[in-house]
Amino acid sequence: MTLIPKAVLIGMPGAGKTRIGQDVAELLDVEFVDSDVEIEEREGVKIPQIFETRGEAEFRRIEADTILEYLHDFDGVLSLGGGAPMTDRVYDALESYIGEGGTVAYLDADPNEAIARASRSGNRPLLADGAAKKWRKLYSQRRPVFERLANCIVHTKGKNPMQAAQNIADSANERVVHVTGADPYDVRIGAHVGNHLAEVLGDKPVRIALIHTTPVQRHSDRARTLLRRAGYQVSDITIPDAEAGKTIEVANGIWKRLGEEGFTRSDAVVGLGGGAATDLAGFVAATWMRGIRYVNCPTSLLAMVDASTGGKTGINTEAGKNLVGSFYTPAGVLADLTTLATLPNDIFVEGLGEVAKSGFIMDTEILRILEENAEALRTFDPEHVSDELEHVIAELIERTVRVKAHHVSSDLKEKGLREFLNYGHTMGHAIEKLEHFRWRHGNAVAVGMVYAAELAHLLGYIDQDLVDYHRSLLSSLGLPTSWDGGSFEDVLALMHRDKKARGNMLRFVVLDRPGHVIHLDNPPADAVEEAFRRIQR
Ligand SMILES: NC(=O)c1ccc[n+]([C@@H]2O[C@H](COP(=O)([O-])OP(=O)(O)OC[C@H]3O[C@@H](n4cnc5c(N)ncnc54)[C@H](O)[C@@H]3O)[C@@H](O)[C@H]2O)c1
Numbered sequence: 318m319t320l321i322p323k324a325v326l327i328g329m330p331g332a333g334k335t336r337i338g339q340d341v342a343e344l345l346d347v348e349f350v351d352s353d354v355e356i357e358e359r360e361g362v363k364i365p366q367i368f369e370t371r372g373e374a375e376f377r378r379i380e381a382d383t384i385l386e387y388l389h390d391f392d393g394v395l396s397l398g399g400g401a402p403m404t405d406r407v408y409d410a411l412e413s414y415i416g417e418g419g420t421v422a423y424l425d426a427d428p429n430e431a432i433a434r435a436s437r438s439g440n441r442p443l444l445a446d447g448a449a450k451k452w453r454k455l456y457s458q459r460r461p462v463f464e465r466l467a468n469c470i471v472h473t474k475g476k477n478p479m480q481a482a483q484n485i486a487d488s489a490n491e492r493v494v495h496v497t498g499a500d501p502y503d504v505r506i507g508a509h510v511g512n513h514l515a516e517v518l519g520d521k522p523v524r525i526a527l528i529h530t531t532p533v534q535r536h537s538d539r540a541r542t543l544l545r546r547a548g549y550q551v552s553d554i555t556i557p558d559a560e561a562g563k564t565i566e567v568a569n570g571i572w573k574r575l576g577e578e579g580f581t582r583s584d585a586v587v588g589l590g591g592g593a594a595t596d597l598a599g600f601v602a603a604t605w606m607r608g609i610r611y612v613n614c615p616t617s618l619l620a621m622v623d624a625s626t627g628g629k630t631g632i633n634t635e636a637g638k639n640l641v642g643s644f645y646t647p648a649g650v651l652a653d654l655t656t657l658a659t660l661p662n663d664i665f666v667e668g669l670g671e672v673a674k675s676g677f678i679m680d681t682e683i684l685r686i687l688e689e690n691a692e693a694l695r696t697f698d699p700e701h702v703s704d705e706l707e708h709v710i711a712e713l714i715e716r717t718v719r720v721k722a723h724h725v726s727s728d729l730k731e732k733g734l735r736e737f738l739n740y741g742h743t744m745g746h747a748i749e750k751l752e753h754f755r756w757r758h759g760n761a762v763a764v765g766m767v768y769a770a771e772l773a774h775l776l777g778y779i780d781q782d783l784v785d786y787h788r789s790l791l792s793s794l795g796l797p798t799s800w801d802g803g804s805f806e807d808v809l810a811l812m813h814r815d816k817k818a819r820g821n822m823l824r825f826v827v828l829d830r831p832g833h834v835i836h837l838d839n840p841p842a843d844a845v846e847e848a849f850r851r852i853q854r
């Protein structure tokens with residue numbers, strides 16, 4: 318397996334690359350290498366001497382060879398000499414390294430501080446005599462290149478070295494899932510990924526509608542500050558919480574406000590909160606002027622793993638759950654794991670329902686991770702999350718988002734493959750509606766999966782063990798596996814209104830083995846009813 322560095326630091330002489338690079342390595346618990354020090358050791362002479370005796374071109378050749386070697390066979394933190402990214406070979410190799418998931422961090426220091434630091438070192442051949450003037454000239458040439466190249470920019474002014482290092486370590490720990498299709502975008506998962514908000518929104522919007530609920534006020538306050546600091550005019554829009562926010566009345570209130578506040582086609586929406594808030598925000602973005610840019614910032618587990626990605630936006634109506642809406646993709650998704658620090662246990666556990674679903678339909682490794690960590694996950698306490706559990710949660714989020722991305726990338730409008738993500742939802746949505754949305758979505762889906770498993774078993778697709786496994790895994794996670802809150806007739810009527818139904822024909826998604834789903838069209842009526850009886854127990 319090829320190793321790649323956890324992070325590569327670039328920046329002007331005196332920016333603090335060595336000091337901060339060492340701190341990043343310490344935070345990530347890996348080795349640190351400074352390419353200049355490595356070159357001197359290999360050549361047995363100091364860099365100014367190489368410049369003097371062999372010229373700058375020869376130094377740049379040695380430097381590029383050394384850096385390229387490290388980019389392909391080193392998994393620590395690498396700090397580069399100030400001019401290194403100006404060599405085409407190094408620039409191109411760093412671009413490819415980013416493409417492989419690497420982090421190139423540009424340390425942008427205050428010029429006066431950096432000049433003072435650089436002048437103290439006698440090891441800078443390009444700065445000899447008249448250091449300040451030369452530094453500023455090089456800065457004007459290099460800065461645009463650094464900014465174009467880096468995928469993490471850290472302004473060091475006002476930060477101590479450890480704070481700057483923490484920013485880079487967070488960035489290196491980010492997980493990114495690409496969603497492809499006509500309008501590709503990235504789902505970024507990690508601590509503080511919310512800091513990428515302005516970068517994802519871009520420089521075209523003037524006004525941003527920041528749509529959120531009250532329980533996530535702390536996180537929306539932070540987003541508002543970031544947005545204002547980046548120069549946007551922010552309209553702070555608080556919507557009713559949970560399903561009460563997913564209504565035509567709420568959407569209408571926001572359309573009215575966008576009109577009054579002069580939102581144009583180049584302005585944008587940010588949806589921040591649980592799945593209900595991101596569904597509603599996406600719906601407003603999809604419909605205002607027939608579609609404006611939007612970014613989702615999910616703060617619940619369920620919204621991180623499912624609702625924020627894939628472009629299903631919508632509201633509930635009298636007719637049923639999510640029956641009005643649009644497929645409309647976000648410009649990006651920022652799943653900031655620090656927001657989970659305020660997520661109540663029951664809402665976290667609900668999210669595990671959709672995580673388990675992704676395990677059942679495709680990635681069975683998810684089931685193994687859930688089984689192995691069931692107790693720690695079930696007893697999730699936002700204020701006491703161990704490093705180990707944090708890692709498990711991040712891994713589950715990334716894997717679940719990958720399952721989602723796989724289905725939506727080639728079938729945004731749900732013509733076939735994407736319907737598999739609806740495992741457990743035919744019954745789940747009926748329960749939600751009959752419970753007047755007092756049941757959480759993930760809980761209803763958990764019961765719905767047991768129903769789908771019973772149905773598949775009755776029709777001979779899977780054995781009893783797999784049905785029992787649904788019950789034991791889901792209950793070990795704290796999820797419900799039975800429901801007795803309504804009549805079969807009411808459930809059946811609602812299942813006929815499910816979006817997978819065609820004409821008078823019911824359609825389900827069922828397993829035929831772990832990790833593999835199929836469509837089940839028009840199953841026998843007695844099996845549909847018997848499976849219902851079995852989830853009532
Ligand atoms: N669009 C899709 O593809 C898709 C996929 C799955 C689910 N959904 C929808 O998502 C909704 C369910 O999402 P949900 O489970 O996030 O429920 P939710 O949006 O109702 O959020 C649950 C509660 O948690 C609060 N909350 C969220 N994050 C918090 C945080 N960090 N700290 C404190 N409180 C927080 C919310 O304000 C709310 O009170 C349903 O409407 C469902 O239909 C959509």
Ligand SMILES: O=C(O)C(=O)C[C@@H](O)[C@H](O)[C@H](O)COP(=O)(O)O
Binds near residue numbers: 623638738816
């Ligand atoms: O993204 C999808 O497609 C899904 O089916 C994901 C589901 O987990 C999600 O609950 C979605 O909101 C259901 O959509 P719906 O079309 O059945 O309302």
